Amino acid sequence: MNDQLTDPGFTIEEDPVLDQLLASLEHFAPAPRFEDRVMGNVITPAPRWLQRVQARGHALVQHGRGWWFLGGLTGVSAISASAIVALLILNAAAVRESIDGTLTGVGLPLWRGMLGIAAETAREIGLLIGSVSVSASVILAAGASVVFVLVFNTWAIYRLMQPARAKGVEFNASR
Amino acid sequence: MTFSADLSTATDQVVVEQARDGHESAYRELIRRYQRPVFSLIYRMVRDRELAEDLSQETFVKVLNAIDRYRPEFKFSSWVFKIANNAAIDHLRRKELDTLSLDGGPDATTAERVEATALQIGDSSESPLDELEARELGSAIERAIGKLRPEYQTCIILRHVEGRPYDEIADILELPLGTVKTYIHRARAELRELLNPLRDIL
Numbered sequence: 444m445n446d447q448l449t450d451p452g453f454t455i456e457e458d459p460v461l462d463q464l465l466a467s468l469e470h471f472a473p474a475p476r477f478e479d480r481v482m483g484n485v486i487t488p489a490p491r492w493l494q495r496v497q498a499r500g501h502a503l504v505q506h507g508r509g510w511w512f513l514g515g516l517t518g519v520s521a522i523s524a525s526a527i528v529a530l531l532i533l534n535a536a537a538v539r540e541s542i543d544g545t546l547t548g549v550g551l552p553l554w555r556g557m558l559g560i561a562a563e564t565a566r567e568i569g570l571l572i573g574s575v576s577v578s579a580s581v582i583l584a585a586g587a588s589v590v591f592v593l594v595f596n597t598w599a600i601y602r603l604m605q606p607a608r609a610k611g612v613e614f615n616a617s618r
Numbered sequence: 619m620t621f622s623a624d625l626s627t628a629t630d631q632v633v634v635e636q637a638r639d640g641h642e643s644a645y646r647e648l649i650r651r652y653q654r655p656v657f658s659l660i661y662r663m664v665r666d667r668e669l670a671e672d673l674s675q676e677t678f679v680k681v682l683n684a685i686d687r688y689r690p691e692f693k694f695s696s697w698v699f700k701i702a703n704n705a706a707i708d709h710l711r712r713k714e715l716d717t718l719s720l721d722g723g724p725d726a727t728t729a730e731r732v733e734a735t736a737l738q739i740g741d742s743s744e745s746p747l748d749e750l751e752a753r754e755l756g757s758a759i760e761r762a763i764g765k766l767r768p769e770y771q772t773c774i775i776l777r778h779v780e781g782r783p784y785d786e787i788a789d790i791l792e793l794p795l796g797t798v799k800t801y802i803h804r805a806r807a808e809l810r811e812l813l814n815p816l817r818d819i820l
Contacts, residue, residue: 456803461810464759465778473657473671478649481678482642488686490640 630694637685645682652695653678655780656702662760662775663706663768673709677702695782696789703772703790710768755816762812770805777802 488494503512531538625633625647633651636644656677661670680701681688688697763771772791776782784802788795 456806458806458810461806461813462778464755464813464816465774465809467756468759468779469658469756470654470779471658471661471670472654473674477653477657477671477675478646481649481675481682482645484675484679485645485682487642487645488638488640491638 631690634685634688634690634694637682645685648682648694649678652698656698658779659699659702659772659775660706662763662779663703663771664709665764669709673705674702677705680705693786693789696786699776699780699782699786699790700792707768758816759813762809765812766805766808770801770808773798773801774805774809 489497625636625644628636628647630648630651633644633647637648653674657670657674660673660677661667664670664673677698681698688694763774766774769791773787776787776790777784782790784795784798787802788798791798793801
């Protein structure tokens with residue numbers, strides 16, 4: 444290790460033994476999962492492209508040009524929608540003919556096929572239910588259980604979301 | 619260089635760029651790179667493993683949450699060590715202690731506390747005798763470093779344990795380069811004195 448100093452008349456004495464002793468010192472490591480504990484307290488930013496879009500949107504609104512932009516966008520949408528409707532009205536006969544043709548050629552067979560599958564499925568379910576002999580009270584209990592599970596799950600999800608939201612607010616407030 | 623697989627070989631600046639783009643893997647890479655040096659520095663200064671963990675965590679959370687404010691013209695390592703050093707120094711100041719105890723942590727007031735806060739030296743020696751010698755040697759050096767003033771300690775650890783150049787240490791400690799060199803010169807002289815008895819066994 445060259446410890447010659449650049450300052451004139453000032454030199455750090457070389458001492459190989461001391462250097463050897465200091466070099467033998469170990470690097471201590473934090474406890475396992477240190478990385479995860481740190482990441483639990485770090486807020487990672489949104490991707491750069493999203494930050495740019497947000498910044499531009501924010502700048503537009505801040506400079507008053509946002510209203511022009513939004514107004515223009517709405518106007519263009521309204522004109523486009525009107526143009527499409529007008530086009531359809533002016534060509535009503537041709538459009539109707541085209542739709543009829545599509546429905547007859549593709550839609551109707553498709554619809555019939557779906558109805559057939561639904562009817563077959565309903566028949567199978569009916570047969571299955573008919574083969575099982577359970578009392579009305581069991582069916583009632585099963586129904587009640589389903590309703591209870593549904594209500595309980597909704598409540599649990601609501602409860603789980605509560606601390607996360609509170610933590611986020613608290614962390615942001617402290618920054 | 620946009621994939622996490624490349625991050626282990628990428629420079630700090632590239633990894634920081636990736637972190638700024640919102641890549642979690644880049645954040646983790648920065649933690650992996652600096653967790654040992656940062657923890658070692660803080661642990662040697664506060665002499666309390668749990669406290670060192672907390673202060674190291676605080677350091678990384680501060681650094682990573684402020685990554686957007688990092689200026690790439692400075693070394694990332696300097697920035698991390700500066701925050702780590704400040705965290706340790708702030709803690710020592712809060713404890714109103716000017717000097718460190720020889721064996722235990724600076725705030726160790728009882729024998730149990732002294733033992734609990736003494737640096738735990740690991741080893742990788744082969745025989746039990748080597749192990750014992752290495753442990754004793756390591757403890758003696760740690761004790762000698764513990765006797766130095768906190769600013770000397772930081773300089774010695776950064777220079778001789780972490781291998782940081784003088785100008786970076788000056789950046790980290792916000793001291794003139796000449797002062798850092800003087801501190802290291804004096805710290806080495808004190809250590810030489812303290813470790814003199816060990817020269818015979820080397």
